[in-house]
Amino acid sequence: MTAADPARKPTLAVVGATGAVGTVMLDILSTRENVWGEIRLIASPRSAGKKLVVRGEEVEVIALSEEAFDGVDVAMFDVPDEVSAQWAPVAAARGAVAVDNSGAFRMDDDVPLVVPEVNAPAARNRPRGIISNPNCTTLSMIVALGALHAEFGLKELVVASYQAASGAGQPGVDTLRDQIAKVAGTELGTATGDLRAAVGDTGPFPAPLVLNAVPWAGSLKEGGWSSEELKVRNESRKILGLPDLRVSATCVRIPVITTHSLAVHAVFENEVSVERAHGILREAPGVVLYDNPGAGEFPTPNDVVGTDPTWVGRVRRAVDDPLALDLFLCGDNLRKGAALNTAQIAELIAAELSAG
Amino acid sequence: MTAADPARKPTLAVVGATGAVGTVMLDILSTRENVWGEIRLIASPRSAGKKLVVRGEEVEVIALSEEAFDGVDVAMFDVPDEVSAQWAPVAAARGAVAVDNSGAFRMDDDVPLVVPEVNAPAARNRPRGIISNPNCTTLSMIVALGALHAEFGLKELVVASYQAASGAGQPGVDTLRDQIAKVAGTELGTATGDLRAAVGDTGPFPAPLVLNAVPWAGSLKEGGWSSEELKVRNESRKILGLPDLRVSATCVRIPVITTHSLAVHAVFENEVSVERAHGILREAPGVVLYDNPGAGEFPTPNDVVGTDPTWVGRVRRAVDDPLALDLFLCGDNLRKGAALNTAQIAELIAAELSAG
Numbered sequence: 221m222t223a224a225d226p227a228r229k230p231t232l233a234v235v236g237a238t239g240a241v242g243t244v245m246l247d248i249l250s251t252r253e254n255v256w257g258e259i260r261l262i263a264s265p266r267s268a269g270k271k272l273v274v275r276g277e278e279v280e281v282i283a284l285s286e287e288a289f290d291g292v293d294v295a296m297f298d299v300p301d302e303v304s305a306q307w308a309p310v311a312a313a314r315g316a317v318a319v320d321n322s323g324a325f326r327m328d329d330d331v332p333l334v335v336p337e338v339n340a341p342a343a344r345n346r347p348r349g350i351i352s353n354p355n356c357t358t359l360s361m362i363v364a365l366g367a368l369h370a371e372f373g374l375k376e377l378v379v380a381s382y383q384a385a386s387g388a389g390q391p392g393v394d395t396l397r398d399q400i401a402k403v404a405g406t407e408l409g410t411a412t413g414d415l416r417a418a419v420g421d422t423g424p425f426p427a428p429l430v431l432n433a434v435p436w437a438g439s440l441k442e443g444g445w446s447s448e449e450l451k452v453r454n455e456s457r458k459i460l461g462l463p464d465l466r467v468s469a470t471c472v473r474i475p476v477i478t479t480h481s482l483a484v485h486a487v488f489e490n491e492v493s494v495e496r497a498h499g500i501l502r503e504a505p506g507v508v509l510y511d512n513p514g515a516g517e518f519p520t521p522n523d524v525v526g527t528d529p530t531w532v533g534r535v536r537r538a539v540d541d542p543l544a545l546d547l548f549l550c551g552d553n554l555r556k557g558a559a560l561n562t563a564q565i566a567e568l569i570a571a572e573l574s575a576g
Numbered sequence: 577m578t579a580a581d582p583a584r585k586p587t588l589a590v591v592g593a594t595g596a597v598g599t600v601m602l603d604i605l606s607t608r609e610n611v612w613g614e615i616r617l618i619a620s621p622r623s624a625g626k627k628l629v630v631r632g633e634e635v636e637v638i639a640l641s642e643e644a645f646d647g648v649d650v651a652m653f654d655v656p657d658e659v660s661a662q663w664a665p666v667a668a669a670r671g672a673v674a675v676d677n678s679g680a681f682r683m684d685d686d687v688p689l690v691v692p693e694v695n696a697p698a699a700r701n702r703p704r705g706i707i708s709n710p711n712c713t714t715l716s717m718i719v720a721l722g723a724l725h726a727e728f729g730l731k732e733l734v735v736a737s738y739q740a741a742s743g744a745g746q747p748g749v750d751t752l753r754d755q756i757a758k759v760a761g762t763e764l765g766t767a768t769g770d771l772r773a774a775v776g777d778t779g780p781f782p783a784p785l786v787l788n789a790v791p792w793a794g795s796l797k798e799g800g801w802s803s804e805e806l807k808v809r810n811e812s813r814k815i816l817g818l819p820d821l822r823v824s825a826t827c828v829r830i831p832v833i834t835t836h837s838l839a840v841h842a843v844f845e846n847e848v849s850v851e852r853a854h855g856i857l858r859e860a861p862g863v864v865l866y867d868n869p870g871a872g873e874f875p876t877p878n879d880v881v882g883t884d885p886t887w888v889g890r891v892r893r894a895v896d897d898p899l900a901l902d903l904f905l906c907g908d909n910l911r912k913g914a915a916l917n918t919a920q921i922a923e924l925i926a927a928e929l930s931a932g
Contacts, residue, residue: 376896378734378841380736380826380839382738382789382828382830400756400759400760401760401761403756404756404757404760404761405757405760409832409833409834409878409881410833410834410881410882411881411882412878412879412880412881412882412883413878413879414878415878416878426872427872427876427878427879428876428878431831431832431833431877431878432832432876432877432878433738433830433832433837433876433877434876435837435839435874435875435876435889435890435904436869436874436890440869440870443850443892443893443895444850444867444869444890444891444892445892445895446869450895453895453896465896466894466896466897467895467896468841468892468894468895468896468897468900468902470736470839470841470890470902470904472738472837472839472904474738474789474830474831475787475830475831476765476787476788476789477765477766477787478765478766481789481791481828483736483791483826483828483839485734485824485826485841494799494800511800513792513796513800513802514796516782516783518791518792519791520783520784520788520789520790520791521787521788521789522765522768522769522770522771522772522783522784522787522788523768523769523783524768525765525766525767525768526766526767526768527768533791534791534792534800534826535800536799536800536801536824537799538822538824539799539801539806539809539823539824540732540809540821540822540823540824541822541824544824546824546826548791548826548828
């Protein structure tokens with residue numbers, strides 16, 4: 221790593237600056253505390269020369285290359301797995317700390333998987349010079365669950381997701397918008413298979429998403445599990461440092477633009493109470509407790525989209541199990557679920573470099 | 577009860593014939609085996625005189641009154657709780673067996689709660705002359721779970737629902753259609769609270785439903801539970817005859833017109849296997865197994881709407897628990913979830929009367 225000059229603010233590179241997460245990242249970097257010196261924007265050669273606004277100033281996008289990382293202290297990657305797999309080690313070899321939002325390194329034993337509110341110290345142990353950012357579904361619940369775990373001791377999670385179209389990137393959003401236009405003013409959605417016939421191209425989804433729920437995200441793994449479901453299990457275990465945590469997840473896409481929701485049944489070592497859980501969630505950094513259903517207060521994706529925290533509502537103690545809580549959580553999958561957590565990890569490194 | 581004349585086909589009354597479920601009921605009665613003599617259509621006085629088609633013939637709707645039940649053998653009720661509470665006992669007192677689709681009698685110890693594929697014999701023990709039809713959410717999973725229970729012995733259910741707008745009746749459907757028209761061609765759904773501002777009236781839902789997920793159905797009960805969630809627990813226990821079954825449900829409304837979906841984590845007494853579960857679900861009456869995600873085969877609401885069975889897919893053994901299965905189920909909430917199951921119960925009684 222480049223020896224830090226305490227007088228100099230560190231240089232940040234944003235790789236994938238023109239993508240869906242990259243766009244949110246520039247917005248986030250423009251509103252958070254300004255810890256960075258230069259912010260360098262990097263993308264594929266076909267985006268080079270494009271000008272994007274960050275911190276109120278136009279910055280020209282440069283093409284991804286080895287030299288693009290010269291002088292960079294922290295390089296954030298918001299690119300597909302295979303691009304990260306190739307280029308994050310290049311950035312690290314050039315002296316940058318790579319903070320990667322792809323799935324390429326998350327389960328690598330030599331790469332920490334970091335959620336600053338939960339396991340910030342893990343970021344210091346990075347033998348490959350790479351830190352991974354968790355999957356957006358895991359990130360939509362893990363801050364709140366980490367806080368509850370610290371109090372009650374987590375033993376088991378049963379998770380059902382309500383995932384947004386933008387989890388599949390801009391093509392996901394465009395597909396859903398197009399399908400909405402096609403069903404507006406019609407009676408579609410009431411006869412078997414009528415949507416499949418009417419909407420045509422299903423874009424990145426394996427079935428029509430409008431007026432539907434699609435219980436599939438990712439690729440097929442052993443035992444009928446989807447890759448998304450196993451990520452929730454494996455990443456939760458790694459972030460919480462609980463290699464024996466029992467996790468069952470069912471991941472389902474629903475017609476929402478942005479913000480993932482999760483119904484979580486969490487079983488703990490110790491007896492739980494709603495009152496104590498409320499107290500913990502009210503104090504937890506990065507969490508908003510919004511739980512008063514009698515007054516119509518529970519999180520929905522549209523309350524949460526565009527905000528940073530994990531919102532938690534519908535906190536109930538299981539009627540038949542004093543060790544279990546049932547919760548409904550929402551998190552903006554493009555912010556905390558991707559760009560924000562990456563930015564927070566990068567800021568941890570900036571603070572470390574400043575501290576010398 | 578009226579003494580049955582084996583030469584005469586029994587008389588059926590449909591109370592609430594003009595409602596959302598009543599409409600589906602007339603369709604179902606027109607396509608199932610014709611076990612009924614007279615089919616009498618009953619509704620509120622303001623609908624009296626209206627003509628509806630059943631079994632290909634126009635039938636005039638008559639107003640609800642005590643005399644309307646004279647000569648009726650089986651009276652099906654698809655009306656609000658308070659109407660059933662008043663009139664089902666009237667029908668029973670006039671000699672009919674009342675089959676009630678409201679929540680008025682479901683937890684009454686003297687009223688059986690019947691799903692013919694699961695507990696048909698329970699229908700014979702009806703001291704009040706009333707039989708209840710379960711809630712649509714319970715009905716969307718219980719046939720498949722009953723079959724698995726018979727093999728493996730059910731111990732615990734964790735349920736997350738993806739419920740359709742028509743669960744809130746025609747006003748629910750109209751509200752969602754109206755909201756879809758309002759968001760089509762816009763960028764709505766991407767800024768905090770923009771839907772709440774744009775869609776105005778949320779109809780029977782406590783928040784905008786389009787491009788959203790609303791974790792609330794029913795009324796507030798003790799401990800922060802919704803009435804819908806407790807129905808799933810209490811009705812599952814009663815139907816399966818398992819008073820100690822542990823059940824946690826989180827009920828969520830999503831922007832789908834018709835067909836409820838459920839992600840279910842089911843824990844059994846005995847070790848499970850996907851192969852054995854597949855075998856059971858393939859053989860179970862009233863169940864369609866649709867589970868080959870590698871070929872894009874899993875149920876979605878739009879595959880299932882308008883069909884009778886419970887569809888089951890995504891059958892997985894929990895990675896960390898050899899006693900647990902994870903499943904995704906879909907059922908048309910207006911058919912098996914309401915009208916069809918009521919018709920099936922009525923047919924059980926018709927067969928009983930014919931048998932003398």
